[in-house]
Amino acid sequence: MAFSVQWLVDGPNTSRIEQSGRIVSKYKRTYLYKTDAASPPTDAQITTDVGIAPGSPHPDDANATCQSVEISHGVGPTKCPHFARHVVVEWATNAPVPNTVSTDPTTMRTRWSLAPTIQQRYIVRDRNGAMIVNAAGQPFDGGIPVAVRLGTAVARRNVTAAGYNQNTVLANSGKLNSTTFLGGAAGTIQVDISAEEKYDGGYHYWEEVYTFAYDPLGWQPKPMNAGFFQKGTYGLTRIINSDLDDTNDPLAPVQEPEPLLPDGTLVPVDDRPGLCNFITVDAYGSMDFSTFGL
Amino acid sequence: MSDVRIKFVRDVPVDLDSLPKSARGQCLKMSPAVRPIVGANGQMLMPPSPPRVWHFPTGAVVQLNAERAAKYLETGAAEPYESHTGIGTYLTAEAEERKGAV
Numbered sequence: 001m002a003f004s005v006q007w008l009v010d011g012p013n014t015s016r017i018e019q020s021g022r023i024v025s026k027y028k029r030t031y032l033y034k035t036d037a038a039s040p041p042t043d044a045q046i047t048t049d050v051g052i053a054p055g056s057p058h059p060d061d062a063n064a065t066c067q068s069v070e071i072s073h074g075v076g077p078t079k080c081p082h083f084a085r086h087v088v089v090e091w092a093t094n095a096p097v098p099n100t101v102s103t104d105p106t107t108m109r110t111r112w113s114l115a116p117t118i119q120q121r122y123i124v125r126d127r128n129g130a131m132i133v134n135a136a137g138q139p140f141d142g143g144i145p146v147a148v149r150l151g152t153a154v155a156r157r158n159v160t161a162a163g164y165n166q167n168t169v170l171a172n173s174g175k176l177n178s179t180t181f182l183g184g185a186a187g188t189i190q191v192d193i194s195a196e197e198k199y200d201g202g203y204h205y206w207e208e209v210y211t212f213a214y215d216p217l218g219w220q221p222k223p224m225n226a227g228f229f230q231k232g233t234y235g236l237t238r239i240i241n242s243d244l245d246d247t248n249d250p251l252a253p254v255q256e257p258e259p260l261l262p263d264g265t266l267v268p269v270d271d272r273p274g275l276c277n278f279i280t281v282d283a284y285g286s287m288d289f290s291t292f293g294l
Numbered sequence: 295m296s297d298v299r300i301k302f303v304r305d306v307p308v309d310l311d312s313l314p315k316s317a318r319g320q321c322l323k324m325s326p327a328v329r330p331i332v333g334a335n336g337q338m339l340m341p342p343s344p345p346r347v348w349h350f351p352t353g354a355v356v357q358l359n360a361e362r363a364a365k366y367l368e369t370g371a372a373e374p375y376e377s378h379t380g381i382g383t384y385l386t387a388e389a390e391e392r393k394g395a396v
Contacts, residue, residue, distance in 0.1 A: 002381055003382040004382055004383045004384075005377040005384045006385040037379050038377055041378065041379055045377055045378070048377060049377065051317065051320055051355065051356065052320075053320050053354065056319045056320055056321050057318055057321060057323070059316075060318075062310055062348075066319070097322070097323060098322070100352070100353075101351060101353060102362060112328075113332055114330050114339075141382065154322070183331035183339075226309045259318075
């Protein structure tokens with residue numbers, strides 16, 4: 001009992017320039033498959049015997065990979081033990097490359113894409129961490145507007161539906177990395193997850209999209225430690241103009257929040273902006289992103 | 295017959311040029327997984343990708359000469375494979391050449 005694979009004919013083979021200027025070569029080859037087996041082989045067995053799997057290279061052009069294998073009668077009716085089939089194989093230099101030889105969509109690779117997100121932001125420090133101040137050493141009111149680029153990485157993958165926990169999609173969205181992830185320090189990467197249920201053929205799976213947004217300043221809100229009141233000996237006292245050495249209407253309350261020291265007292269004007277500080281708010285939960293297994 | 299059919303049980307890198315053409319049809323070219331990192335300027339960066347390599351993927355059924363097949367069998371990278379169609383023969387000469395020879 002044996003089989004044979006006979007190269008019958010080539011073509012049509014083409015090499016074309018696409019509109020983009022890219023040259024794409026395509027090859028087609030027809031094989032005659034014969035076996036003297038007592039029972040007819042399945043298509044999968046024929047494909048295995050021919051030995052050409054999707055994604056494999058063309059015998060003479062390794063840059064062209066197999067994009068289709070078609071099994072047909074071709075030679076007319078055949079009966080065992082004289083079973084025969086035509087096997088038409090097509091290769092192309094622009095064929096997508098599978099991760100492995102499987103029709104299971106969950107075996108596809110995790111695919112990444114990167115892009116900057118442009119965001120208008122008012123900054124009080126430059127990129128070296130130095131406070132932005134005027135010639136008098138005072139910060140600009142409200143900071144200065146700049147367009148910052150925040151990195152965004154998107155990962156797509158398919159996950160089998162068996163045992164899939166949909167709750168984690170929403171529960172984990174918005175969380176920050178608790179450990180270094182993608183090179184970003186803890187708290188600098190925020191994840192959003194979306195998932196779409198798919199029924200393809202006999203496969204039931206979820207198509208997941210992970211969007212990681214990176215902000216070197218971290219995602220937890222950091223309002224300036226400032227207010228209209230300061231802590232005094234007998235509780236809170238309203239900050240007035242004279243507290244700032246402002247002789248104009250010295251007893252009038254200040255019209256804008258004034259920066260405070262960590263102990264709740266006013267930052268002396270002479271110590272601004274050096275002693276100005278921020279309060280970190282724990283607004284987002286965190287988790288170890290490595291558990292995603294991307 | 296000196297040829298042997300084997301089935302790979304794990305991914306094995308292979309030098310494509312050293313293979314008989316009839317055995318190339320089971321090879322896949324793989325890119326090692328590369329994940330983006332955050333660069334010094336706050337941008338996501340993709341680290342340099344290692345070169346892509348051809349390999350026999352897990353599950354590939356390949357017919358090789360006995361000597362080469364034995365290497366894979368000895369290392370446990372592959373196991374003997376026997377389908378109901380047995381050992382095959384491949385006529386890979388160009389069709390017109392064969393016609394002339396006949």
